[in-house]
Amino acid sequence: MGQKVLLRQAPPLLAAGLVSLLPLYFFLLMGDLAWSLKERAVQEVVKAQLREFSQNPVLLNVLFGALPAMLSLLFGPLVGAWSDRTRTRLGRRIPFLLCGAPLLSGALVGLAYSEALADALLAWFGIAPAFRRETVIACMGVFWALFELLSITSNALFIALVNDTVPKPMLGRFFGLFRIVSLAVGAAFFYVVFGNDLPSVARQVMLAIAGVYLAGFALLCACVREPESPPPSALAAPPGLGRLRAPGGEAPWFYVLLFAALGMATTSLLPVNINSYNAISQFGVDRSSFGHAVALTYCISIVLALPLGWLADRVHPLRVGFAALTLYALCMLGAWLLVVGRTSFLIWFVVHGVLAGAFLTGTAALLPSLLPRARFSELAAFSASVTALLAMVFTLAMGAALDWSGRDFRLMFLAAGLVALAGAGLWYGVLRLFRRADFTSPSQDR
Template sequence: MNPASELRPDAAPASRKVWKVGTLTYTAAGIVALFVWLLWGDFAWSMRDRSIPPVITLLFKNYGSPDMLTGILIGSLPALLGLVLNPIVSYRSDRLRSRLGRRIPYLILSTPVIVIGLVGLAFSPPLGTTLSHWFGPVLGASLATLIFLALFWTLFEVGCVVSMAVFNALVNDVVPQELLGRFYGLFRAVSLFAGMLFNFWIVGKSETHHMAIFLGMAILYGIGFTVMLVKVKEGEYPPPPEPQGPDAAGGFLPAVKSYFRDCFTKPYYLLCFLSGIIGGAANIPFNLFVLLYVKSIGLSLETYGKYIALTYLISFVVSYPLGALADRVHPLRLTIAVQSVFALVTLACGLFVESQVSFLVGLVALGVMAGAYYTASASLGARLLPRAKFAELSSAGGILGAGVNIVLAPAVGFILDQSGHNYRYTFFMGFILAVVSIVLFLLLYRRFLRYGGPAGYVAPE
C-alpha cells in the first residue's frame, strides 16, 4: 500500500486533517502507514549499526590490532569513504529524477553491498586460516584474518556511507516538516529498542558467536530494508536547478565548482555543520573504546550489556517526548540545553569514575545524555537547511565531519596507547569537545534569530 494517500486537499472532508509535503498528501492513516514502514526500515538499519561496530572492534583487538589501527579502521576509514562518496552521491541524488524517485535508487544499490560485506565479515576467520595455510609461515592466521576483516569492513562501510548519504534526505522528502521532531523521536525509540535487544541478549556472545551475528544481521538488513524501499513511495520533484554562468556547460569540473559554491561559501551553513559535527564528536572518544575500557577494568560483557540495555530503556521512554518538545521549542534550543548537561556529565565521569560501580553509574548517565542529544538534534538539519538542496548541503557537513573523524579517531587511539591504555581519559576528551560545540551552537543561534528565529525562519539561499 502506498503510504501517500491519493486524497486531494480540496476533496477532503472539512473535519479530516491532511498533511502535505511536496506533491505527497497524507491523511492520518497515510501518516501512520508511512511511519510504520520507515520505522521498520529504521529497525533493520539500527540493528545493523548497534551490533556490527562493537563486534568488529573486539575482533580487531582479538586478532592483534593496536588501538591506533583500530581507531583508523573504525573511525578514520568510514570518514575517509564519506569524504569521497558522500558529496558525489548527495549531489547527484538531489538532481536525479527517476520513476522510483531521487533517493530510493541509491538505497536499492547500496543494500546488497552491505549484505555482501556482512557475509564476508562472517567468513573472515576461516578465510584467514585458509590463506595462512597457503602462505605457510610467511603469513600468520591472525594477520591474514585481520586483512580479510579490514577488506570486508571497507566494503560494508562503502554501502553504509552511500545509504547514509540519502536515507535522512528520503525522510526529509516524505515526512511533513511539522512532524519531523516527533518522527525522529520515534526513530530514536526504534534505534534504542534495537540497542536494548542487542546489548541485553547478544553483546555477551560477540566474541564467541560473531559469525552468527554477522549472518543474522545480513538477513535482517537485507530483508527489512528492502521491504521498506518497496512500501515507501517518493513524490514528484520540480526540475533540478539549471547550471548558471560558466558552469552551464555541465560536466564533472563545473559540477564540483557548483557543489563547493553552494556548500562552502555561506558562513551560516558552515557554522551549522561545525556545531553539529563537534557536538556529535563529543561522544566518540568514549564510544569508540568503551568495550576495551570494560575489559580493562575486569567488567564482564554480559554485565555491560545489561546496563547498556538499561540506558536504552531510559532513553526509549524519553525519546518521543523529547522529539515532541523539539517540535514545540525548536531543536536548536533543545540541543543547546541537552548538550550543556552532557558536558557536565562527562566532566563528572572523568573526575569520579574509579571503580566498576562508578563506571556503571557513569555509563548509564552518559548514555542517556548522549541519546538525548541525538534525539534533540535529529531534526535540526531538516529545520535549518533548504529542502531543495538538503542532501547536497548535508553531505558538505559530512565532508567536514569526515575530516574531523579522520584525525580524531586515531588521535584518541594514539593518546590511549601513550597513556598505557588509560581509557578514563576518554571522558575528558569528550568534555572538551562538548564545551566547544556549545560555544558553536550559541553562535549559530544568534545567526538563526537574524533569519527569523523559531516563528519565521527562512533558510538563506
Template sequence: MAGEPKTMLPPDEAAAPDKGAKLWRVGTLVYTTGGLVVLFIWLLGGDFAWAIKDRSASQMVLLMLKKFEASDFLAGLLVGSLPPAIAIILGPIISYKSDRHRGRWGRRIPFLLIPTPIAVISMAGLAFSPMIGTHLHEILGARSPGANTLVLLSFAVFWMLFDFASITANSIFGALINDVVPVAVLGRFFGAFRALSLIAAIIFNYWLLGKVEAYHVWIFLGIGILFGIGFTLMCVNVKEGEYPPVPEVPEGGATGFLAASLEFLRDCFGKPYYLLAFVTIAVPAIAFLPANLFNIFFAKSLNIPMDDLGKWSAVMYFVSFVMSYPLGVLADRIHPLKLALATLVIYGLVSLWGGFFITNQTTFFVAYLACGILGGVWGTTTASLAQRLFPRDKFAQFLSAAGIVTCVSQILIGPALGVFLDLSGHVYRHTYLVGFGLTVLCLLCALRLFSMFQALGGPANYQPPR
C-alpha cells in the same frame, strides 16, 4: 502504498480540506492521517532494520579486533577513521547526484536500494573473516605474516566494503525523510525513529553482545539478512512525490565534474552561517566519540564481563527509549537548537566528572549510563535540526557537506586518540576529558549559531540564507 500522494495538486490546492479530513502535505505529497501512519510504518520498519545493523556492526568488529590482538591505533583507524574517510569521498558525489536525479523510482530510492545487497554480502564476509584469515595462513605457510594478521586484513577488507554500502545509503536516508515526511511532524517522527533504534540497541546489547565472541558467525549473518529484507521492503513501499525539473545549465556555462564540484562548494561552504551550522552538527558527534569508541576496551581494562556491559547498555537504551517520543514532541514545540544548548551543558559536566573519577566498575557504569543517556537526548532532540536549517531543494548536498565536516573531525580524532592511549598505557578514563573539551567547543559554536538563527527569523519565521 506508503508515501503515495492522495492528490498531486499544486501546493495551494492540495492544502484544501477534503470533506473535513485533516491533510498533511510535503511537496506534492498529501496524506490523510491514515496515510501518514502507513508511511511511518514503512519508514520505521526500514529504520529498525538499519538500526539493528548500525548498532551492532561496529561493536562486533571492535570485539573481534580485540580478540585477534589489534592495537588501539588500528581499532581507531578502522572503526573511527575509515568510515568518515570514505564518507568524505562518497557523500558529496552521491548526494549531489541524488538531488538532481529524476526517475520512475524517485530521486532517493535508487540510491538506497542498490547498496543494500552490498551491505548484506559484506556482513557475511565479516562473519567468515576468521576462517578466511586462518585458511590463507595455511595456504601461505612460511610466507604468511601470521594468522592474526591475515584475519585482521580480512576484517579490514570487508569492513571497507560494509562502509561503502552503509555510507552510500546513509547519505540519502535523511534526505528521503526530508522529502516525504511533513515538517509539522518531523520531531515526532524522529522521536519514533529514535525509539525503534533504541529497541534495536536493547535487543543487541542485552541478548547478543556477550555472545559475539562465541557465535559471531551466526550473529553477523542473522543481522545482515534482517537488514537486507527490512530495508528492501521499505524501499519498495515508500513512494516519492514529483520534483521540479533540474535547472538547466546556462548557455556557455561550465558542465561536468569540475562545474558540479564548484557549485557544491559555492552552495554549501560559501556562507559563514552554514559553516557554523556544519560545525555545530559535527562537533557533538566527535565529542561523544572518545568515550563511545573505546568503552568496550575500557570495560575490559576494568575486568567487566561483556555480558554485564551488554545488560547495562540495554538499561541505558531503555531509559532513552522511554524518553524518545516525548523528546520528539518537545522538539516540535521547542526548537531543537534550544534543546541542544541545554543538553551540551549537562553532558560537559558529566564527562568532566568521568574523566577524573572513573576508577572502578561502579563509577564506570555511572558515567557510562549518564553520558549514554545524554548522548541519546542530543540525538533525539537534534535529529530534525538539519531539516530545519538547510534549504529543501538541495537538502542532500547540504547534509553531505555537514557530513564532510564531521568526517574530517572523526578521521583526525580516532587514530590520534588511539595513539595517545597506546602511549599513555591505555588509561581509557582520559577519553572522557577529551569529550569534555570538545563539548565546550560545541557549546560555543551552538550559541553563536543560535544568535544568527534568531536574526534570520527564529523558529516562527526562519528562512535559510540563499
C-alpha cells in the same frame, strides 16, 4: 479516549491527512528496524571479533573512527549531489538504497567469514601460519571498509528519504519514533546477545543481520513512493560559499558555523563510543555487565525519545541540542575526575549514553528542518564531510594518546568533555545567528 476526541475536533482534511501518513510511517519504520540492527549491533560484534586478535587502541580508533570519517569525506558529497540530481521512475533516493542493500549485506557476509577467508589465503599462497593474526585483521579491515562505505552512503540517503516524505512539522516526533525503534533493537541485542561468548557467535549474528537488512530495505523500497522533484536544472545554486547562504541572506556564514558545531558535537561522542568496550578490563567490568549497562542506557533513552522529539518540534532542535551538549560536556569532565572502578565506570558510562542519546534524538530533525529539501542530500553530505574531517583527526589523536598513556581509558572522558565544551561554544554562536536570520521566509526549495 483523548486521541479520539482530538480527531473529532480536527478538520476532516487534517484527520484524513494524518491517516494517509500511517502506511508511510509503517514502512519507513520497518526500514528503520533493519537499519537499527545494523547500526546498533554490527560495530560491537566486529569489535568483539577484532579483540581476539588485537587490542591496539590506535588500530581500534583507525578502523572505527578515522576510516569511516575518511570514506565519508571522500564519497559522501559525491553520492549526495548525485542523488539530489537523479530523476527516475522510482525516485531519487530509492534506486541508490535498492542497489546498496545487497552490496552491504554481502560485506556483512564477508565480515562473518573473515577468519575462514584468511585461512584459505594462507593455504593458497603458502603463507606461514605465524602470519594468521595479521591476515585475519587484513581481511576484516577490507570488508569493514566496504561495509562502512556502503553504510555511510545508505544512511545519508535513508535520512534524505525520510526528509523528502515526512511533513516538516512532524519531523521531530517522527525521529523520536525512529529513535525508539533503534534503541529498542539495541537494548534487546545488548541484553540478550552480549552476555554470551560473543566471538563464538559473531558469524551467525552477522549473517542474521545481513538477511534482515536485505529484507527490510527491499520491503521499504517496494512500498514507499517518493514525491515528485523539480527538474535538476531548477536546482542551480550560487558558487562557492554562496551555496551555504542561509534563507533571507542575513547570516551568510550560518551553515558554515552550523556544520562546524554539529561536527564538534558529534565527534565528542566518539571517544567513549569507540573505546568503552576495550576499557572494561581496566575497570574490572565483565562483558555481561557492560551489555546490561548499554541495554539500560537504551531503555532510559526510549522513555525520553518521544518527549525530546516533541520538544524539538516545539522549541526547535537547535535549542534542545545546545542544552543536551552543554550538560554532556560538564558530565564527561566530571566522569574523568570520578571514575575509579567498576561501579563508577558503569554509572558514568550510562550517563554518557543517556546524554549522548538525548543530543542525537533532540537534533535528529535539525538538518531536515534547516536545509532546503531540493538540495538536502548534497548539503547534508557537506555537513557530514566537516564532521568526518574532525573525526578523522580526533580519533587518530585519541588512539595515539591512549597508547602514549599506557591505555589509561579515563582519558576518553576528558577528551569527550573538552571537545563537547568547544562544540557547545560554537553551538551558542549558531543560536545567536539563528535568532537574527529569517528562517520563516518562503523558499521554493524548502
